[in-house]
Amino acid sequence: MKLIEAKYYHEMSKLAAEIILKQVKEKEDSVLGLATGVTVLGTYKELIHDFKKNKTSYDHIQTLGVGRRQAYELVSSGNFIQ
Numbered sequence: 001m002k003l004i005e006a007k008y009y010h011e012m013s014k015l016a017a018e019i020i021l022k023q024v025k026e027k028e029d030s031v032l033g034l035a036t037g038v039t040v041l042g043t044y045k046e047l048i049h050d051f052k053k054n055k056t057s058y059d060h061i062q063t064l065g066v067g068r069r070q071a072y073e074l075v076s077s078g079n080f081i082q
Contacts, residue, residue: 013042033066
């Protein structure tokens with residue numbers, strides 16, 4: 001797994017959104033495990049901004065809501081691939 005550091009929340013949110021957008025554009029039928037909670041709200045706001053500006057299509061994207069415990073289990077089990 002690659003660790004990406006950011007000094008500020010807004011910077012981290014933009015970086016995370018860029019990673020998600022890259023995946024969505026490279027594989028239009030991706031399945032995304034999206035976290036719940038307030039930490040990721042900045043990332044989701046960036047994705048909304050991109051959608052309004054660039055009309056990025058999510059028509060064939062599937063999403064799964066992943067809570068804190070589920071995310072930890074995915075990462076620690078090695079089933080999370082970046």
